[in-house]
Amino acid sequence: MNNINIYNSLSRTKQEFIPLKDGCVFMYVCGPTVYGHAHLGHARCAVTFDIIHRYFCFLGYKVKLVRNYTDVGHLEFDADSGDDKIQKKAQQEQVDPLEIVQKYINSYRSDMDALNILHPAVEPQATTYILEQINIISKIIDHGFGYVVNGSVYFDVVKYNEKYKYGILSGRRIEDLLHETRDLNNQDEKKNSCDFALWKKADKKHIMHWSSPWSEGYPGWHTECVAIAQKLLGETIDIHGGGIDLQFPHHEAEIAQAYATNKKPLANFWVHNNLVNIGDKKMSKSLNNFITLQDLFYNEDNILGATFDPMVLRFLFLQTHYRSTLSISKEALLAAQKGYCKLLNAYNSLISIEVHDDVEGDAHNEEFENRVKILFDKCFEALADDFNTPILLANMFEIVNIINNLESQKIDLANIAVKSFEYLKTNFINIYEHILGFRPYAHSREEKIILDLYANAKKKEDYKTVDFIRQELKKERKRIADFPTFSILKYDF
Numbered sequence: 379m380n381n382i383n384i385y386n387s388l389s390r391t392k393q394e395f396i397p398l399k400d401g402c403v404f405m406y407v408c409g410p411t412v413y414g415h416a417h418l419g420h421a422r423c424a425v426t427f428d429i430i431h432r433y434f435c436f437l438g439y440k441v442k443l444v445r446n447y448t449d450v451g452h453l454e455f456d457a458d459s460g461d462d463k464i465q466k467k468a469q470q471e472q473v474d475p476l477e478i479v480q481k482y483i484n485s486y487r488s489d490m491d492a493l494n495i496l497h498p499a500v501e502p503q504a505t506t507y508i509l510e511q512i513n514i515i516s517k518i519i520d521h522g523f524g525y526v527v528n529g530s531v532y533f534d535v536v537k538y539n540e541k542y543k544y545g546i547l548s549g550r551r552i553e554d555l556l557h558e559t560r561d562l563n564n565q566d567e568k569k570n571s572c573d574f575a576l577w578k579k580a581d582k583k584h585i586m587h588w589s590s591p592w593s594e595g596y597p598g599w600h601t602e603c604v605a606i607a608q609k610l611l612g613e614t615i616d617i618h619g620g621g622i623d624l625q626f627p628h629h630e631a632e633i634a635q636a637y638a639t640n641k642k643p644l645a646n647f648w649v650h651n652n653l654v655n656i657g658d659k660k661m662s663k664s665l666n667n668f669i670t671l672q673d674l675f676y677n678e679d680n681i682l683g684a685t686f687d688p689m690v691l692r693f694l695f696l697q698t699h700y701r702s703t704l705s706i707s708k709e710a711l712l713a714a715q716k717g718y719c720k721l722l723n724a725y726n727s728l729i730s731i732e733v734h735d736d737v738e739g740d741a742h743n744e745e746f747e748n749r750v751k752i753l754f755d756k757c758f759e760a761l762a763d764d765f766n767t768p769i770l771l772a773n774m775f776e777i778v779n780i781i782n783n784l785e786s787q788k789i790d791l792a793n794i795a796v797k798s799f800e801y802l803k804t805n806f807i808n809i810y811e812h813i814l815g816f817r818p819y820a821h822s823r824e825e826k827i828i829l830d831l832y833a834n835a836k837k838k839e840d841y842k843t844v845d846f847i848r849q850e851l852k853k854e855r856k857r858i859a860d861f862p863t864f865s866i867l868k869y870d871f
Contacts, residue, residue, distance in 0.1 A: 405617040416671045615644065615646070686711050724782065757805075774806075
């Protein structure tokens with residue numbers, strides 16, 4: 379198998395990936411807190427780790443990927459007191475919290491399917507691993523790193539730091555943490571201002587709660603991922619991933635809990651994708667520039683004033699290295715749309731080109747063969763170098779030029795050996811479909827008829843028929859995307 383170098387946030391360097399078990403990859407990625415529709419930040423994280431997942435599978439590794447759903451314990455502002463995000467949403471919509479959880483899990487899965495994200499091996503909910511979380515908290519207390527106050531349990535960061543180092547992932551210093559967090563709520567319960575909750579005693583208004591040795595309550599946000607990862611993947615796993623916004627405090631707290639429980643690292647590699655900006659500003663509800671995937675894919679009244687095919691968004695993400703900040707705008711998406719169309723058109727052209735006669739000896743186009751091989755070698759070198767999709771795409775577009783020249787016969791097909799053409803075709807399709815995860819558009823017979831009617835109506839400027847088709851599809855939770863080709867998108871929320 380190819381050598382792969384991955385940037386490890388823990389060491390702050392690229393390191394050669396050596397799996398814990400030969401031929402296998404055990405990977406955990408933090409999933410969403412399910413109290414709202416997925417947004418662009420969720421999408422970037424999903425696409426980043428989908429590329430990693432797909433590439434390992436392509437290389438022949440057996441990948442076990444776990445991605446969780448946080449459905450309890452994540453309080454507002456990532457704090458240790460206040461309202462549970464899901465419970466607050468349930469109160470706003472006047473439904474049971476379980477309805478909120480299921481509604482937004484369904485929405486998230488629909489968005490992930492639209493983006494063509496491979497399904498994880500397991501998608502656990504935090505509430506199904508309450509017992510495992512209680513067991514971890516009990517061990518942390520037994521080992522002297524947790525303490526109980528009024529039925530709540532807190533992690534003693536200062537005591538942990540005396541034996542291990544707290545802040546090894548984020549680079550935070552304990553002195554700075556004590557200073558920065560001195561005015562946080564619940565300071566009266568904590569020994570140290572930077573301690574974090576492992577278990578919270580539920581007050582009367584808290585709907586979701588469970589029995590524990592300490593109180594009727596619920597787990598803190600930081601414990602679920604440790605419990606789930608260790609239960610489903612092992613005490614130490616190969617890769618733990620998520621957005622860079624989770625690096626502190628969430629992932630830092632996970633590392634500490636794993637060491638405090640069994641003196642072992644939770645993961646050998648910590649991988650983080652960077653943030654998404656809207657224009658030059660951080661995406662935020664308070665700035666009124668927040669975009670959900672539902673709005674971007676299906677609602678033309680979003681703040682960009684246009685909808686875009688999920689594959690266009692996927693392409694835009696891959697144009698920037700996953701560790702770099704990405705700015706999204708209507709102009710950037712329109713440019714990505716053009717780029718993706720070129721890639722898709724080359725894919726379709728390649729499918730239709732046929733080379734029948736094998737060519738031997740001096741007749742074959744040796745320059746063509748060498749050029750194609752060099753470009754694909756560069757593609758795979760880019761992937762092996764920390765999943766560098768911008769470099770990969772640059773070389774793919776060089777290959778697109780070759781495909782276009784084959785189609786226009788600027789390159790004589792008569793001089794191309796079947797073996798050489800199949801090498802080009804196989805590698806291009808593998809990268810396009812199986813590694814980059816772009817979807818070749820395929821529709822049922824009925825959908826093709828609808829698309830033909832729609833295309834003809836658009837051509838004749840028969841907007842009454844166009845609107846009728848759109849409205850009828852909307853009843854079935856479907857819509858037509860005009861780019862990159864006419865296609866029917868489905869959504870389940």
